[in-house]
Amino acid sequence: MNQKVMSIFVLFLISLFLLGCEDDLLKPSFIELGGAPLPYDDSGAKKHLNVAAVALNCDLEREKNVSNMETMIKRIMSEKPETELIVFGETTTGWYYNKDKPIEYQKSIAESIPGNTTHRMDSLAVKYNIYIIFGISEIENNTLYNSQVAINPEGKIIAIHRKNRLFSLDKESGYTPVRNAQVIDLKGIRAGLMICADGDNLWLTEKYIEEKVDLIIHSNTTKDGEYNFSVGARRFDSWIISANRSGKEGDNEYRGMIYIADPAGNIRTGGTGDNRYAFYQIKVY
C-alpha cells in the first residue's frame, strides 16, 4: 500500500514538472493580493500630474467610437480643466472581440498610424494642451496589431506601443504580438505603456522595472468588478492608471472597472460604471 501511494505521488511530481511552460508568463498569484493595505505617503513628492482614466462604451462602428472619445475628452476638460493626461482603454476604436467575424471585423476597423483617429486626437491634444493615450486596432502592411498610441500636447505621436502578450481572443482576432517596451516622459514623470495582458508579461515587467518607471499606463479590457488592491503597482513599485471599456459587446459585458493606484497598490480612485472617468492628481518623488 505504502509503495503504491509513494509511486503515485512520485508520478504526480514528475508530471507537474513536465506540464506546460510559458516562458514569458508572469502569472498572478493570491499571495500578491494578501496582507493589509500599506499606507503610502506622497506628501513630499515634487512631481505632479493630473490624470483621468476612462471607461468608454464601445460601438461596432469606428466613427461612432472616435466621436465618443472626442465627446469624453471635451466632457473631462469642461469638468476638470486641470487635467493633463487622458487615458482610454484597449482597442477603443471598436469592439474588443467580434465573435461572428473576429479577423474581418478587426481589419474593417483597423487604421494605420498616423491616420484619421490619431489626427482627430492630435487636434484635441493641442486644443486642450494635454497628453492623450488610447488603444487602437492598427494595421500596417496587412498585419494587425493591438496598439496603444501616446500623443503629446503639441499634437505629436510620441509612442506607439504594440501588445506583447496576446490573450486568446486577440489571437482569434488576428493580432500579431510584438516584443516592445515604450517609456515616455510626461512632464518629468517616466511612464511605461502597457496593454491588458501585457501585465502578465515577464519581459515587459522586467524591462519597466529596470527602466525605473514612475507610472504604468495600462489600457485594459476586463470584465472584472472593483479591485481592493493593485497587484501591478507593487510589482513595478510605481503608480498605475488603468483605463477600460464598459457596456455590452455581443456576449461580453464589461463593468467599466477603472482605477488609479499608488506604488503600494492602494486604489486612490476608481470604480465601475458606464461611460465614466476617474480623475486624480498623482504625486511622484
Add this chain to the structure above:
Amino acid sequence: MRKFIFGLVMVLIVFSVAIFPQEKKYYAGLNVFALSSFIEMDGAGMIGSMISNSEYGISLNGGYLPTKNSILEGRISIGKPNKIYWATQLHFGYNFFALKHFGISEMNLYAGGFLKFYDLFNSQTSIHYFNIIPYVTVGYLWNSSDFIFDLRLNQTLYAVTWSTQEHTKAGSGFFFSPFKSWAPVLPNLSFNVAYRF
C-alpha cells in the same frame, strides 16, 4: 530577517523533537499542491494558490500529537509564486479533534488556529513585504498505515503588513478574502501527505 527565520525553525524542531520524544507521535509531510507553483500556465497561479493555502514550492510540515485528539503543527515553505516573487513562510498552530474528544463521533474531523509569518520578496525591485496572519482551520484526516492524508480549509482572519518599500507605513486590518467584491470570505484549501514516525 534570515536569522529570525532560522531561529524560529530551530525552536520548532527543538520543541517537537526534544519535548515529546514518544513513538509514532510525530509526522513529517508535504503540502502537495504547493508544488503547483512550478507550473507556468495561465490560471495556474490563482488555482494553485487556492488549493495550496498560498504556500509555494517546497512546503514541508511537521507535527506532534500530544494527545490522541490534538495536533501541534509547524509548517515551512519556500518557493516562487511567480517569476518575480519569492515567498518564505513559517506557520505554527494547533488542531483539535473535538468530535472524537467529546465522544460525539469517531470521524477525524478537526478545527484549529494558526499563525503564519511570511516574507514576499520582489526580486526585481528588491522590496520585501512582511506579513503576520492569524488563520483558522477545519479539516479531515485519513490514516493509511503510517501515512496521513489531510484535507484542510484555511481561512485568513487578520493581517499585519509592513514593507521595505519607500514611503510606506505598516498597516493592519481584518482580511477574509483577496476578492471582496466577488467573495467576501474565501478560504483556501490544502492537501497534506505526511508520514508518521
